[in-house]
Amino acid sequence: MIKVKITILFLILITSSCVSNKDIAYFQFDEIEQSAVSNNFKTIFKPDDLLQITISSVDVEAAIPFNLPAVSFSTTGLATGTAKQQTYLIDSKGEIDFPIFGKLKLGGLSREEAFKMLKDKLSPDYIDNPTINISIANFKVTVYGDVKNPGTFTIPNERVSILDAIGLAGDLNISGRRDNVMVIREENNKKVKYKVNLxxxxxxxxxxxxLQQNDVVYVEHNKARIQSASSNSNTSLFISVTGLIITIVSLLTR
Structure with a gap:
Protein backbone atom coordinates (compact mmCIF):
# COMPACT_ATOMS: atom_id res chain seq x y z
CA MET A 1 0.00 0.00 0.00
CA ILE A 2 2.94 2.30 0.55
CA LYS A 3 3.72 1.97 -3.15
CA VAL A 4 0.12 2.91 -4.00
CA LYS A 5 0.31 6.06 -1.87
CA ILE A 6 3.63 7.10 -3.41
CA THR A 7 2.27 6.51 -6.91
CA ILE A 8 -0.82 8.67 -6.23
CA LEU A 9 1.25 11.51 -4.78
CA PHE A 10 3.66 11.30 -7.71
CA LEU A 11 0.82 11.55 -10.24
CA ILE A 12 -0.65 14.55 -8.42
CA LEU A 13 2.70 16.35 -8.47
CA ILE A 14 3.30 15.58 -12.15
CA THR A 15 -0.12 16.76 -13.32
CA SER A 16 -0.01 19.95 -11.25
CA SER A 17 3.53 21.06 -12.13
CA CYS A 18 3.86 20.16 -15.80
CA VAL A 19 4.68 23.32 -17.79
CA SER A 20 5.75 23.27 -21.42
CA ASN A 21 8.60 25.47 -22.62
CA LYS A 22 6.51 26.50 -25.61
CA ASP A 23 4.09 28.22 -23.24
CA ILE A 24 6.69 30.42 -21.55
CA ALA A 25 9.57 31.16 -23.97
CA TYR A 26 9.36 34.65 -25.49
CA PHE A 27 9.75 35.35 -29.23
CA GLN A 28 9.73 31.75 -30.45
CA PHE A 29 7.27 32.10 -33.35
CA ASP A 30 7.25 34.01 -36.63
CA GLU A 31 10.10 35.68 -38.47
CA ILE A 32 11.22 39.16 -37.47
CA GLU A 33 10.06 41.72 -40.04
CA GLN A 34 13.18 43.89 -39.94
CA SER A 35 11.70 46.48 -42.28
CA ALA A 36 8.81 47.02 -39.87
CA VAL A 37 10.95 47.25 -36.74
CA SER A 38 11.49 50.85 -35.66
CA ASN A 39 13.06 52.55 -32.67
CA ASN A 40 10.92 55.61 -33.24
CA PHE A 41 8.05 56.38 -30.93
CA LYS A 42 5.67 59.31 -30.77
CA THR A 43 4.39 60.90 -27.59
CA ILE A 44 0.88 62.32 -27.89
CA PHE A 45 -0.14 64.79 -25.21
CA LYS A 46 -3.38 63.95 -23.43
CA PRO A 47 -5.68 65.40 -20.74
CA ASP A 48 -4.22 65.09 -17.23
CA ASP A 49 -0.65 65.21 -18.54
CA LEU A 50 1.48 67.48 -16.38
CA LEU A 51 3.89 69.29 -18.70
CA GLN A 52 7.17 70.99 -17.96
CA ILE A 53 7.84 73.58 -20.65
CA THR A 54 11.18 75.39 -20.80
CA ILE A 55 11.86 78.28 -23.18
CA SER A 56 15.49 79.23 -23.75
CA SER A 57 17.08 81.99 -25.77
CA VAL A 58 20.29 83.91 -26.27
CA ASP A 59 18.29 86.86 -24.97
CA VAL A 60 17.81 85.61 -21.39
CA GLU A 61 15.62 88.54 -20.37
CA ALA A 62 13.15 87.85 -23.18
CA ALA A 63 12.67 84.25 -22.08
CA ILE A 64 12.02 85.02 -18.39
CA PRO A 65 8.23 85.69 -18.72
CA PHE A 66 7.75 82.23 -20.27
CA ASN A 67 9.59 80.34 -17.50
CA LEU A 68 7.62 81.09 -14.38
CA PRO A 69 8.84 79.41 -11.17
CA ALA A 70 6.41 77.52 -9.00
CA VAL A 71 5.55 79.52 -5.88
CA SER A 72 4.35 78.76 -2.39
CA PHE A 73 2.73 81.08 0.11
CA SER A 74 3.97 81.54 3.64
CA THR A 75 1.69 82.16 6.63
CA THR A 76 2.32 85.88 6.21
CA GLY A 77 0.80 85.79 2.74
CA LEU A 78 4.09 86.39 0.95
CA ALA A 79 4.81 84.36 -2.18
CA THR A 80 8.21 82.74 -2.27
CA GLY A 81 9.78 81.15 -5.34
CA THR A 82 11.04 77.58 -5.20
CA ALA A 83 13.61 75.70 -7.25
CA LYS A 84 10.83 73.70 -8.87
CA GLN A 85 9.74 74.89 -12.29
CA GLN A 86 6.11 75.66 -13.02
CA THR A 87 4.15 72.81 -14.57
CA TYR A 88 1.09 72.99 -16.79
CA LEU A 89 -1.80 70.54 -16.47
CA ILE A 90 -3.67 69.68 -19.66
CA ASP A 91 -7.35 70.00 -18.79
CA SER A 92 -10.30 67.97 -20.05
CA LYS A 93 -10.49 70.22 -23.13
CA GLY A 94 -6.86 69.52 -23.97
CA GLU A 95 -5.74 73.02 -23.00
CA ILE A 96 -3.09 74.55 -20.75
CA ASP A 97 -2.92 78.09 -19.39
CA PHE A 98 0.44 79.44 -20.57
CA PRO A 99 2.05 82.77 -19.68
CA ILE A 100 1.36 85.66 -22.06
CA PHE A 101 -0.56 83.48 -24.56
CA GLY A 102 -3.28 82.21 -22.23
CA LYS A 103 -5.12 79.06 -23.34
CA LEU A 104 -3.16 76.77 -25.67
CA LYS A 105 -4.54 73.48 -26.92
CA LEU A 106 -1.79 70.88 -26.72
CA GLY A 107 -3.98 67.82 -26.12
CA GLY A 108 -3.88 65.53 -29.15
CA LEU A 109 -0.63 67.04 -30.45
CA SER A 110 2.67 65.23 -30.76
CA ARG A 111 5.75 66.76 -29.19
CA GLU A 112 6.91 68.00 -32.61
CA GLU A 113 3.55 69.64 -33.30
CA ALA A 114 3.61 71.33 -29.89
CA PHE A 115 7.14 72.59 -30.57
CA LYS A 116 5.99 74.14 -33.84
CA MET A 117 2.95 75.80 -32.25
CA LEU A 118 5.01 77.43 -29.51
CA LYS A 119 7.81 78.45 -31.86
CA ASP A 120 5.34 80.09 -34.27
CA LYS A 121 3.84 82.07 -31.37
CA LEU A 122 7.19 83.10 -29.87
CA SER A 123 9.18 83.95 -32.98
CA PRO A 124 9.89 86.59 -34.04
CA ASP A 125 7.62 88.86 -31.99
CA TYR A 126 8.74 87.72 -28.52
CA ILE A 127 11.90 85.64 -28.92
CA ASP A 128 14.09 85.17 -31.96
CA ASN A 129 15.00 81.50 -32.56
CA PRO A 130 13.79 80.13 -29.20
CA THR A 131 14.86 76.72 -27.89
CA ILE A 132 11.89 74.78 -26.54
CA ASN A 133 11.84 71.71 -24.32
CA ILE A 134 8.67 69.88 -23.30
CA SER A 135 8.56 66.89 -20.97
CA ILE A 136 5.79 65.03 -19.14
CA ALA A 137 6.33 65.19 -15.38
CA ASN A 138 3.79 62.47 -14.55
CA PHE A 139 4.50 59.88 -17.27
CA LYS A 140 3.50 56.52 -15.83
CA VAL A 141 2.35 53.05 -16.85
CA THR A 142 0.54 50.36 -14.88
CA VAL A 143 1.21 46.61 -15.01
CA TYR A 144 -1.07 44.18 -13.19
CA GLY A 145 -2.42 40.66 -13.38
CA ASP A 146 -0.18 37.58 -13.26
CA VAL A 147 3.19 39.32 -12.74
CA LYS A 148 5.58 39.17 -9.80
CA ASN A 149 5.35 42.83 -8.71
CA PRO A 150 2.22 44.53 -10.11
CA GLY A 151 2.00 48.28 -9.74
CA THR A 152 2.18 51.73 -11.31
CA PHE A 153 5.61 52.90 -12.44
CA THR A 154 6.79 56.45 -13.13
CA ILE A 155 8.98 56.68 -16.24
CA PRO A 156 11.52 59.54 -16.21
CA ASN A 157 12.47 59.52 -19.90
CA GLU A 158 9.06 58.84 -21.51
CA ARG A 159 10.50 55.96 -23.55
CA VAL A 160 9.30 52.59 -22.29
CA SER A 161 8.51 49.45 -24.24
CA ILE A 162 6.08 46.78 -23.13
CA LEU A 163 9.11 44.63 -22.32
CA ASP A 164 10.57 47.39 -20.13
CA ALA A 165 7.26 47.68 -18.26
CA ILE A 166 7.05 43.93 -17.71
CA GLY A 167 10.64 44.01 -16.47
CA LEU A 168 9.74 46.73 -13.95
CA ALA A 169 6.97 44.43 -12.71
CA GLY A 170 9.46 41.60 -12.18
CA ASP A 171 8.45 39.59 -15.29
CA LEU A 172 5.45 37.31 -15.70
CA ASN A 173 4.83 34.44 -13.33
CA ILE A 174 5.03 30.97 -14.83
CA SER A 175 1.23 30.89 -14.75
CA GLY A 176 0.87 34.13 -16.74
CA ARG A 177 -0.40 33.83 -20.32
CA ARG A 178 2.29 35.15 -22.63
CA ASP A 179 0.10 34.77 -25.71
CA ASN A 180 -2.65 37.10 -24.52
CA VAL A 181 -1.23 40.23 -22.88
CA MET A 182 -3.61 43.18 -23.07
CA VAL A 183 -2.66 46.85 -23.40
CA ILE A 184 -5.40 49.36 -22.63
CA ARG A 185 -4.81 52.83 -24.08
CA GLU A 186 -6.85 56.00 -24.30
CA GLU A 187 -7.26 57.25 -27.85
CA ASN A 188 -9.57 60.11 -28.83
CA ASN A 189 -11.26 59.97 -25.41
CA LYS A 190 -11.97 56.26 -25.79
CA LYS A 191 -10.42 53.21 -24.17
CA VAL A 192 -8.87 50.97 -26.82
CA LYS A 193 -7.62 47.41 -26.18
CA TYR A 194 -4.66 45.84 -27.94
CA LYS A 195 -3.62 42.20 -27.74
CA VAL A 196 0.07 41.31 -27.62
CA ASN A 197 1.47 37.80 -28.07
CA LEU A 198 4.88 37.71 -26.38
CA LEU A 211 3.84 52.44 -24.42
CA GLN A 212 2.14 55.79 -24.04
CA GLN A 213 1.62 57.61 -20.75
CA ASN A 214 -1.12 56.04 -18.58
CA ASP A 215 -1.17 52.80 -20.60
CA VAL A 216 -2.30 49.76 -18.64
CA VAL A 217 -0.74 46.33 -19.26
CA TYR A 218 -2.76 43.35 -18.06
CA VAL A 219 -1.41 39.77 -17.94
CA GLU A 220 -4.07 37.07 -17.90
CA HIS A 221 -3.79 33.95 -15.72
CA ASN A 222 -3.61 30.63 -17.55
CA LYS A 223 -6.29 27.97 -17.12
CA ALA A 224 -4.22 25.94 -14.67
CA ARG A 225 -3.85 28.95 -12.35
CA ILE A 226 -7.58 29.67 -12.50
CA GLN A 227 -8.50 26.05 -11.84
CA SER A 228 -5.98 25.92 -9.01
CA ALA A 229 -7.49 29.00 -7.40
CA SER A 230 -11.02 27.64 -7.69
CA SER A 231 -10.04 24.26 -6.25
CA ASN A 232 -7.97 25.51 -3.29
CA SER A 233 -11.04 25.57 -1.08
CA ASN A 234 -11.65 21.89 -1.80
CA THR A 235 -8.04 20.73 -1.38
CA SER A 236 -8.35 19.75 2.29
CA LEU A 237 -11.54 17.82 1.60
CA PHE A 238 -9.90 16.04 -1.34
CA ILE A 239 -6.89 15.03 0.76
CA SER A 240 -9.15 13.78 3.56
CA VAL A 241 -11.31 11.73 1.22
CA THR A 242 -8.24 10.32 -0.55
CA GLY A 243 -6.73 9.33 2.79
CA LEU A 244 -10.00 7.68 3.84
CA ILE A 245 -10.20 5.68 0.60
CA ILE A 246 -6.60 4.51 0.95
CA THR A 247 -7.29 3.44 4.55
CA ILE A 248 -10.43 1.50 3.56
CA VAL A 249 -8.62 -0.24 0.69
CA SER A 250 -5.76 -1.09 3.04
CA LEU A 251 -8.15 -2.69 5.58
CA LEU A 252 -10.04 -4.64 2.93
CA THR A 253 -6.88 -6.11 1.41
CA ARG A 254 -5.39 -7.38 4.66
Missing amino acids: LSNKTLTSPVFY
Whole structure:
Protein backbone atom coordinates (compact mmCIF):
# COMPACT_ATOMS: atom_id res chain seq x y z
CA MET A 1 0.00 0.00 0.00
CA ILE A 2 2.94 2.30 0.55
CA LYS A 3 3.72 1.97 -3.15
CA VAL A 4 0.12 2.91 -4.00
CA LYS A 5 0.31 6.06 -1.87
CA ILE A 6 3.63 7.10 -3.41
CA THR A 7 2.27 6.51 -6.91
CA ILE A 8 -0.82 8.67 -6.23
CA LEU A 9 1.25 11.51 -4.78
CA PHE A 10 3.66 11.30 -7.71
CA LEU A 11 0.82 11.55 -10.24
CA ILE A 12 -0.65 14.55 -8.42
CA LEU A 13 2.70 16.35 -8.47
CA ILE A 14 3.30 15.58 -12.15
CA THR A 15 -0.12 16.76 -13.32
CA SER A 16 -0.01 19.95 -11.25
CA SER A 17 3.53 21.06 -12.13
CA CYS A 18 3.86 20.16 -15.80
CA VAL A 19 4.68 23.32 -17.79
CA SER A 20 5.75 23.27 -21.42
CA ASN A 21 8.60 25.47 -22.62
CA LYS A 22 6.51 26.50 -25.61
CA ASP A 23 4.09 28.22 -23.24
CA ILE A 24 6.69 30.42 -21.55
CA ALA A 25 9.57 31.16 -23.97
CA TYR A 26 9.36 34.65 -25.49
CA PHE A 27 9.75 35.35 -29.23
CA GLN A 28 9.73 31.75 -30.45
CA PHE A 29 7.27 32.10 -33.35
CA ASP A 30 7.25 34.01 -36.63
CA GLU A 31 10.10 35.68 -38.47
CA ILE A 32 11.22 39.16 -37.47
CA GLU A 33 10.06 41.72 -40.04
CA GLN A 34 13.18 43.89 -39.94
CA SER A 35 11.70 46.48 -42.28
CA ALA A 36 8.81 47.02 -39.87
CA VAL A 37 10.95 47.25 -36.74
CA SER A 38 11.49 50.85 -35.66
CA ASN A 39 13.06 52.55 -32.67
CA ASN A 40 10.92 55.61 -33.24
CA PHE A 41 8.05 56.38 -30.93
CA LYS A 42 5.67 59.31 -30.77
CA THR A 43 4.39 60.90 -27.59
CA ILE A 44 0.88 62.32 -27.89
CA PHE A 45 -0.14 64.79 -25.21
CA LYS A 46 -3.38 63.95 -23.43
CA PRO A 47 -5.68 65.40 -20.74
CA ASP A 48 -4.22 65.09 -17.23
CA ASP A 49 -0.65 65.21 -18.54
CA LEU A 50 1.48 67.48 -16.38
CA LEU A 51 3.89 69.29 -18.70
CA GLN A 52 7.17 70.99 -17.96
CA ILE A 53 7.84 73.58 -20.65
CA THR A 54 11.18 75.39 -20.80
CA ILE A 55 11.86 78.28 -23.18
CA SER A 56 15.49 79.23 -23.75
CA SER A 57 17.08 81.99 -25.77
CA VAL A 58 20.29 83.91 -26.27
CA ASP A 59 18.29 86.86 -24.97
CA VAL A 60 17.81 85.61 -21.39
CA GLU A 61 15.62 88.54 -20.37
CA ALA A 62 13.15 87.85 -23.18
CA ALA A 63 12.67 84.25 -22.08
CA ILE A 64 12.02 85.02 -18.39
CA PRO A 65 8.23 85.69 -18.72
CA PHE A 66 7.75 82.23 -20.27
CA ASN A 67 9.59 80.34 -17.50
CA LEU A 68 7.62 81.09 -14.38
CA PRO A 69 8.84 79.41 -11.17
CA ALA A 70 6.41 77.52 -9.00
CA VAL A 71 5.55 79.52 -5.88
CA SER A 72 4.35 78.76 -2.39
CA PHE A 73 2.73 81.08 0.11
CA SER A 74 3.97 81.54 3.64
CA THR A 75 1.69 82.16 6.63
CA THR A 76 2.32 85.88 6.21
CA GLY A 77 0.80 85.79 2.74
CA LEU A 78 4.09 86.39 0.95
CA ALA A 79 4.81 84.36 -2.18
CA THR A 80 8.21 82.74 -2.27
CA GLY A 81 9.78 81.15 -5.34
CA THR A 82 11.04 77.58 -5.20
CA ALA A 83 13.61 75.70 -7.25
CA LYS A 84 10.83 73.70 -8.87
CA GLN A 85 9.74 74.89 -12.29
CA GLN A 86 6.11 75.66 -13.02
CA THR A 87 4.15 72.81 -14.57
CA TYR A 88 1.09 72.99 -16.79
CA LEU A 89 -1.80 70.54 -16.47
CA ILE A 90 -3.67 69.68 -19.66
CA ASP A 91 -7.35 70.00 -18.79
CA SER A 92 -10.30 67.97 -20.05
CA LYS A 93 -10.49 70.22 -23.13
CA GLY A 94 -6.86 69.52 -23.97
CA GLU A 95 -5.74 73.02 -23.00
CA ILE A 96 -3.09 74.55 -20.75
CA ASP A 97 -2.92 78.09 -19.39
CA PHE A 98 0.44 79.44 -20.57
CA PRO A 99 2.05 82.77 -19.68
CA ILE A 100 1.36 85.66 -22.06
CA PHE A 101 -0.56 83.48 -24.56
CA GLY A 102 -3.28 82.21 -22.23
CA LYS A 103 -5.12 79.06 -23.34
CA LEU A 104 -3.16 76.77 -25.67
CA LYS A 105 -4.54 73.48 -26.92
CA LEU A 106 -1.79 70.88 -26.72
CA GLY A 107 -3.98 67.82 -26.12
CA GLY A 108 -3.88 65.53 -29.15
CA LEU A 109 -0.63 67.04 -30.45
CA SER A 110 2.67 65.23 -30.76
CA ARG A 111 5.75 66.76 -29.19
CA GLU A 112 6.91 68.00 -32.61
CA GLU A 113 3.55 69.64 -33.30
CA ALA A 114 3.61 71.33 -29.89
CA PHE A 115 7.14 72.59 -30.57
CA LYS A 116 5.99 74.14 -33.84
CA MET A 117 2.95 75.80 -32.25
CA LEU A 118 5.01 77.43 -29.51
CA LYS A 119 7.81 78.45 -31.86
CA ASP A 120 5.34 80.09 -34.27
CA LYS A 121 3.84 82.07 -31.37
CA LEU A 122 7.19 83.10 -29.87
CA SER A 123 9.18 83.95 -32.98
CA PRO A 124 9.89 86.59 -34.04
CA ASP A 125 7.62 88.86 -31.99
CA TYR A 126 8.74 87.72 -28.52
CA ILE A 127 11.90 85.64 -28.92
CA ASP A 128 14.09 85.17 -31.96
CA ASN A 129 15.00 81.50 -32.56
CA PRO A 130 13.79 80.13 -29.20
CA THR A 131 14.86 76.72 -27.89
CA ILE A 132 11.89 74.78 -26.54
CA ASN A 133 11.84 71.71 -24.32
CA ILE A 134 8.67 69.88 -23.30
CA SER A 135 8.56 66.89 -20.97
CA ILE A 136 5.79 65.03 -19.14
CA ALA A 137 6.33 65.19 -15.38
CA ASN A 138 3.79 62.47 -14.55
CA PHE A 139 4.50 59.88 -17.27
CA LYS A 140 3.50 56.52 -15.83
CA VAL A 141 2.35 53.05 -16.85
CA THR A 142 0.54 50.36 -14.88
CA VAL A 143 1.21 46.61 -15.01
CA TYR A 144 -1.07 44.18 -13.19
CA GLY A 145 -2.42 40.66 -13.38
CA ASP A 146 -0.18 37.58 -13.26
CA VAL A 147 3.19 39.32 -12.74
CA LYS A 148 5.58 39.17 -9.80
CA ASN A 149 5.35 42.83 -8.71
CA PRO A 150 2.22 44.53 -10.11
CA GLY A 151 2.00 48.28 -9.74
CA THR A 152 2.18 51.73 -11.31
CA PHE A 153 5.61 52.90 -12.44
CA THR A 154 6.79 56.45 -13.13
CA ILE A 155 8.98 56.68 -16.24
CA PRO A 156 11.52 59.54 -16.21
CA ASN A 157 12.47 59.52 -19.90
CA GLU A 158 9.06 58.84 -21.51
CA ARG A 159 10.50 55.96 -23.55
CA VAL A 160 9.30 52.59 -22.29
CA SER A 161 8.51 49.45 -24.24
CA ILE A 162 6.08 46.78 -23.13
CA LEU A 163 9.11 44.63 -22.32
CA ASP A 164 10.57 47.39 -20.13
CA ALA A 165 7.26 47.68 -18.26
CA ILE A 166 7.05 43.93 -17.71
CA GLY A 167 10.64 44.01 -16.47
CA LEU A 168 9.74 46.73 -13.95
CA ALA A 169 6.97 44.43 -12.71
CA GLY A 170 9.46 41.60 -12.18
CA ASP A 171 8.45 39.59 -15.29
CA LEU A 172 5.45 37.31 -15.70
CA ASN A 173 4.83 34.44 -13.33
CA ILE A 174 5.03 30.97 -14.83
CA SER A 175 1.23 30.89 -14.75
CA GLY A 176 0.87 34.13 -16.74
CA ARG A 177 -0.40 33.83 -20.32
CA ARG A 178 2.29 35.15 -22.63
CA ASP A 179 0.10 34.77 -25.71
CA ASN A 180 -2.65 37.10 -24.52
CA VAL A 181 -1.23 40.23 -22.88
CA MET A 182 -3.61 43.18 -23.07
CA VAL A 183 -2.66 46.85 -23.40
CA ILE A 184 -5.40 49.36 -22.63
CA ARG A 185 -4.81 52.83 -24.08
CA GLU A 186 -6.85 56.00 -24.30
CA GLU A 187 -7.26 57.25 -27.85
CA ASN A 188 -9.57 60.11 -28.83
CA ASN A 189 -11.26 59.97 -25.41
CA LYS A 190 -11.97 56.26 -25.79
CA LYS A 191 -10.42 53.21 -24.17
CA VAL A 192 -8.87 50.97 -26.82
CA LYS A 193 -7.62 47.41 -26.18
CA TYR A 194 -4.66 45.84 -27.94
CA LYS A 195 -3.62 42.20 -27.74
CA VAL A 196 0.07 41.31 -27.62
CA ASN A 197 1.47 37.80 -28.07
CA LEU A 198 4.88 37.71 -26.38
CA LEU A 199 5.55 34.28 -27.88
CA SER A 200 5.67 35.88 -31.32
CA ASN A 201 8.34 38.09 -32.86
CA LYS A 202 5.52 40.22 -34.24
CA THR A 203 5.44 41.86 -30.80
CA LEU A 204 8.44 43.92 -31.95
CA THR A 205 6.30 45.59 -34.64
CA SER A 206 3.16 46.05 -32.54
CA PRO A 207 1.69 49.57 -32.33
CA VAL A 208 1.87 49.23 -28.55
CA PHE A 209 5.45 47.96 -28.37
CA TYR A 210 6.30 51.44 -27.11
CA LEU A 211 3.84 52.44 -24.42
CA GLN A 212 2.14 55.79 -24.04
CA GLN A 213 1.62 57.61 -20.75
CA ASN A 214 -1.12 56.04 -18.58
CA ASP A 215 -1.17 52.80 -20.60
CA VAL A 216 -2.30 49.76 -18.64
CA VAL A 217 -0.74 46.33 -19.26
CA TYR A 218 -2.76 43.35 -18.06
CA VAL A 219 -1.41 39.77 -17.94
CA GLU A 220 -4.07 37.07 -17.90
CA HIS A 221 -3.79 33.95 -15.72
CA ASN A 222 -3.61 30.63 -17.55
CA LYS A 223 -6.29 27.97 -17.12
CA ALA A 224 -4.22 25.94 -14.67
CA ARG A 225 -3.85 28.95 -12.35
CA ILE A 226 -7.58 29.67 -12.50
CA GLN A 227 -8.50 26.05 -11.84
CA SER A 228 -5.98 25.92 -9.01
CA ALA A 229 -7.49 29.00 -7.40
CA SER A 230 -11.02 27.64 -7.69
CA SER A 231 -10.04 24.26 -6.25
CA ASN A 232 -7.97 25.51 -3.29
CA SER A 233 -11.04 25.57 -1.08
CA ASN A 234 -11.65 21.89 -1.80
CA THR A 235 -8.04 20.73 -1.38
CA SER A 236 -8.35 19.75 2.29
CA LEU A 237 -11.54 17.82 1.60
CA PHE A 238 -9.90 16.04 -1.34
CA ILE A 239 -6.89 15.03 0.76
CA SER A 240 -9.15 13.78 3.56
CA VAL A 241 -11.31 11.73 1.22
CA THR A 242 -8.24 10.32 -0.55
CA GLY A 243 -6.73 9.33 2.79
CA LEU A 244 -10.00 7.68 3.84
CA ILE A 245 -10.20 5.68 0.60
CA ILE A 246 -6.60 4.51 0.95
CA THR A 247 -7.29 3.44 4.55
CA ILE A 248 -10.43 1.50 3.56
CA VAL A 249 -8.62 -0.24 0.69
CA SER A 250 -5.76 -1.09 3.04
CA LEU A 251 -8.15 -2.69 5.58
CA LEU A 252 -10.04 -4.64 2.93
CA THR A 253 -6.88 -6.11 1.41
CA ARG A 254 -5.39 -7.38 4.66
